[in-house]
Amino acid sequence: MYKSKKKLLKLTLAAFLVGVFTFLPAAEAHILIISDSNNYNEASTLVKTLKSKGYKVVALYKENATTKNIIKGMYKADAVIYEGHGGYQSGNYDGNGGTAKAPFALVGSNGFIWGINGQMREGWNGKLFTAPFKKNIPVILLHTCFSTGWVNGKEVANPTETVYNFAKMFNSAGANYYATGWSGAEIVYDFLRGATSFSDANGKNYEKITKYTTYSGVRVWRNDDGMCAFVGNWSGKFPTAAQTTAYDNAAAEKWYNTAVNPKPDLVITKAYKSGNYLYVTVKNQGTASSGVCYTRAWYGTYYKNIYTYGLKSGAYKTYKVYFKYKHGTVKTDYNKKVSEINENNNGKSF
Incomplete structure (x- = not known):
């Protein structure tokens, strides 16, 4: 649980980075797994298990779990498993079992990914975008404050509304949302042991969800004082290893630079x-x-x-200037006034 005050954000990120461990690069894969230091052992064991069964896995740990990497990793993902903190805006929760108000957020190593009316936003003033993963994928949140209606061992006063609002950023993109406060990533292992759907896996779980409350026309499945929650289609499945696809980092980067930032x-x-x-x-x-900006020739x-x-996107302009030498170098944005996608492609020799 983290407030959205900038001072507290620094403390949040410091706590997030505590612990010594390695991370796997986001190179190929499409089961996306994100973990903070507190859940590293659980997440790394799950990664090893999935890879041993032939799954392609992108694992983001420690400083590699930036908001950009998390969002890029969602691009055409076959499943998302998140073990980290849930964030809230200052003033929207009293920290002591009161009413929790949207928006809620996933916490990366350098900031927040907010859920805003069914879309996402990176940071405080980012552009709204729809989560880019495939339809009907499982999004599974483990130990994440607010995701099941609990925060640091205390149930919020409005758990159904809270779960609905947290799930919305995933459901609106067509995902099935499952969240649990229990350890061990139990539901993932249920699928790996042969569960054929969320309904089947739910029946094998330590806590079987049997009740729902309709909120804003949506069934929010959660037992009274329950530690698990589900919003989606109970017939939804976890992909097989053969169904996972290779992660295309170049395509994800292009999408990110267009839709998100x-x-x-x-x-x-x-x-x-x-x-x-x-x-x-x-x-x-x-x-x-x-x-x-200015362009320098020398x-x-x-x-x-x-x-x-x-210049607008895609536009160009030709400039003419007196220059007494036949050869030289020219570099645009020489004074570094423009924040660019690529800061290393501004020069050319003539």
């Missing part, structure tokens, strides 16, 4: 001399408009700065 990307497409003048074409190949200690106008 669009940024400009300034490049020099042309730079050539004609007579005493240098002609430089600057293009914004990014996904958002750029601000103004040879040795001699240089010329070109005031460079802001």
Whole structure:
């Protein structure tokens, strides 16, 4: 449980990073597993089990579990398993069993992923987006405050509403949401031992969910004072190893830079001399408009700065400047005024 005050955020992230362990790189896989240091042993055991059965797994631990990596890992995921903290905004919960108000968040190593009216948002002022995983996948939250209506051993005053609001960011993208406060990732192992659906796995669980309450037209399954919750289709399944697909990091990065965090990307497409003048074409190949900056052309200690106008995504502009040398180097955004997708592709020789 974490408030959304910036001072407390620093404490949150410090606590999140406590513990010494390694992490697996997000290279190929599509069972996405996220874990903080408190649940590392449980998560790493689950990762080993899944991989031994042929599953492709992306595991994000410690500082590698950034909000960007988590969101990218969701791209076309076959399943998501999250072991970490649930966040809330300051003033929306009293910390002592009172009413919990939306929005709620997943906590990454560097910030929050908020659920906002069925969509997600990275950080405080990010762009709203719909979770990018496949339809009908399982999203399983383990030990996450608010996800089952409990926070640090105390039940909130409105558990059904709380579970509904936490689940909404996943359900709205077509996922089946299951959350539990019990240890051991029991429901995942039920599936691996042959459970054919959430309903079948639920029947094998230590706590079998038997009750539901309809909230805002949606059945929220949760026993009285229960430690498990489900919102979705009981016929939903966990994928087999053969059904998991390779994680495409390049495609995920492209989607992220378009849907979640669009940024400009300034490049020099042309730079050539004609007579005493240098002609430089600057293009914004990014996904958002750029601000103004300057482009520098130089040879040795001699240089010329070109005031460079802001460009919309996909736009370009050619500039003309007197330059006395035949050869040199030109670099746009030389004064680092523009935050870009790629900060290392601004230069070109002529």
